[in-house]
Amino acid sequence: MSRSPFALWRWKLLWEDKAAIFSGFVTTLFVSFLALLLALLIGIVFGMLGTSEKKPLRAINRVYVEFFQNIPLLVQVFFIYNAFPLLGFRWSVFMIGVAGVGIYHGAYVAEVIRAGIRSIPRGQSDAARSQGFNYLQTMAYVILPQTIKIILPPLTNQAVNLIKNTSVLATLSGLDLMYQANSWALQGTLSYGPAYVAAGTLYFLICFPLATWARRYERRIKEREHIQLSESAVDELMLMAEEML
Amino acid sequence: MTVVLNALRDIFTPTNSRYLFIGLVYTLTVSVVTVGVSTVFGTILALLRNYEKRIFGKIASVYIEVFRNTPLLLWIMICLFVMRFGTTFFRGTLGLTLYTSSVVAEIVRGGLNSIDKGQFEAASSQGFGKIMTFVYIVLPQCFIRIIPSLMSQIVTTIKDTSFLSGYAIAEMFYRSKVLLSKLPSQGATITGAHTLVTYGSVALIYFCVNFLLSCAVRYMMKRHHA
Numbered sequence: 001m002s003r004s005p006f007a008l009w010r011w012k013l014l015w016e017d018k019a020a021i022f023s024g025f026v027t028t029l030f031v032s033f034l035a036l037l038l039a040l041l042i043g044i045v046f047g048m049l050g051t052s053e054k055k056p057l058r059a060i061n062r063v064y065v066e067f068f069q070n071i072p073l074l075v076q077v078f079f080i081y082n083a084f085p086l087l088g089f090r091w092s093v094f095m096i097g098v099a100g101v102g103i104y105h106g107a108y109v110a111e112v113i114r115a116g117i118r119s120i121p122r123g124q125s126d127a128a129r130s131q132g133f134n135y136l137q138t139m140a141y142v143i144l145p146q147t148i149k150i151i152l153p154p155l156t157n158q159a160v161n162l163i164k165n166t167s168v169l170a171t172l173s174g175l176d177l178m179y180q181a182n183s184w185a186l187q188g189t190l191s192y193g194p195a196y197v198a199a200g201t202l203y204f205l206i207c208f209p210l211a212t213w214a215r216r217y218e219r220r221i222k223e224r225e226h227i228q229l230s231e232s233a234v235d236e237l238m239l240m241a242e243e244m245l
Numbered sequence: 246m247t248v249v250l251n252a253l254r255d256i257f258t259p260t261n262s263r264y265l266f267i268g269l270v271y272t273l274t275v276s277v278v279t280v281g282v283s284t285v286f287g288t289i290l291a292l293l294r295n296y297e298k299r300i301f302g303k304i305a306s307v308y309i310e311v312f313r314n315t316p317l318l319l320w321i322m323i324c325l326f327v328m329r330f331g332t333t334f335f336r337g338t339l340g341l342t343l344y345t346s347s348v349v350a351e352i353v354r355g356g357l358n359s360i361d362k363g364q365f366e367a368a369s370s371q372g373f374g375k376i377m378t379f380v381y382i383v384l385p386q387c388f389i390r391i392i393p394s395l396m397s398q399i400v401t402t403i404k405d406t407s408f409l410s411g412y413a414i415a416e417m418f419y420r421s422k423v424l425l426s427k428l429p430s431q432g433a434t435i436t437g438a439h440t441l442v443t444y445g446s447v448a449l450i451y452f453c454v455n456f457l458l459s460c461a462v463r464y465m466m467k468r469h470h471a
Contacts, residue, residue: 207314
């Protein structure tokens with residue numbers, strides 16, 4: 001038998017065991033979806049705090065964003081993994097992954113949403129308030145819906161990053177795609193080559209369409225003039241969309 | 246509270262502190278070298294993708310898209326377990342560099358695209374060849390504009406180096422795990438507090454370094470715009 005890392009027999013073995021890789025792929029999709037929901041929820045709350053007129057609320061936003069953006073995700077996840085059992089939480093690695101990745105990317109999403117809200121002219125919220133909407137109603141019915149169009153590209157790039165980052169679960173035996181590919185090779189014939197190519201292809205199949213769509217959509221927004229939006233905030237968002245990946 | 250104080254005393258003995266500090270130096274060195282090498286490689290990729298419309302341009306595009314749409318951990322593992330040359334340290338750092346290059350390539354491309362077309366025309370009217378134009382006119386302007394982004398990339402890479410910790414590469418996070426496992430042999434009774442204090446301290450060190458760097462980036466950007 002050929003000992004090349006990409007020998008044909010290794011690919012055949014991988015094809016026979018494709019169920020293992022596929023189950024990892026499904027886990028990665030589930031973790032990504034739940035973590036994205038959590039990140040959006042956190043992002044909306046902290047993004048709104050970041051545009052508040054009250055200084056303490058803005059400070060809460062800053063502390064959250066700086067804290068979680070400046071510590072490696074892996075260290076955060078390890079901390080949660082070790083801290084939760086001590087606090088009496090018996091969470092599965094799956095849930096720890098969702099929490100860790102969601103909290104981490106929540107900080108990035110908060111920055112996107114903060115810039116999005118700032119891009120809507122003040123007149124919009126003044127008008128809504130004068131019509132008797134309270135703060136939350138103004139946000140929910142007037143401001144946030146208008147931001148969606150412009151924050152979609154940077155948000156999509158965040159989703160791509162989030163999907164890639166769910167691979168931290170592999171370091172905690174989290175049964176995700178990266179872990180399954182690795183352990184299939186490790187426990188079997190050390191066929192790392194085909195296993196990694198398969199895993200990489202599956203990640204690429206979800207991430208590439210998202211990233212490409214975001215770039216095209218962003219270009220279209222740029223071509224149209226956004227006179228009604230506050231310009232510095234729009235610039236900030238465009239920078240985010242370009243640099244976040 | 247006393248539990249935490251005891252843990253702190255057990256963990257931060259002079260020897261252990263020194264051990265961890267060398268890990269921090271490693272982390273910073275690996276990050277700066279990675280971003281440095283990635284800047285060279287990324288610039289080549291960006292120039293090819295932007296200005297070479299034939300085979301090499303296509304290859305550069307494929308490289309950038311493949312690396313940007315797959316996880317860093319995958320590339321570190323590929324370099325460690327599939328490639329068969331060099332030390333673990335070299336291969337791990339290589340994986341990090343290959344991945345970071347694709348990110349830096351897009352940063353450089355952003356800088357290149359922001360340069361006015363007139364610069365190229367002016368250069369060629371003065372008799373500059375293609376390579377001369379890039380070396381003397383376009384790239385210097387491009388790099389001045391992307392310095393803040395490159396510095397942010399150092400922050401990202403410092404965070405990314407923690408992925409190397411799973412593979413016996415002695416950066417700071419790896420050393421914190423080793424330190425934790427060595428505590429019993431140093432006569433300490435390990436409690437949950439020891440684990441949390443160790444990881445918490447490392448998190449705090451990462452935070453301080455990265456926060457200072459990102460403040461510096463923001464300060465530079467503010468001065469640039471003013």
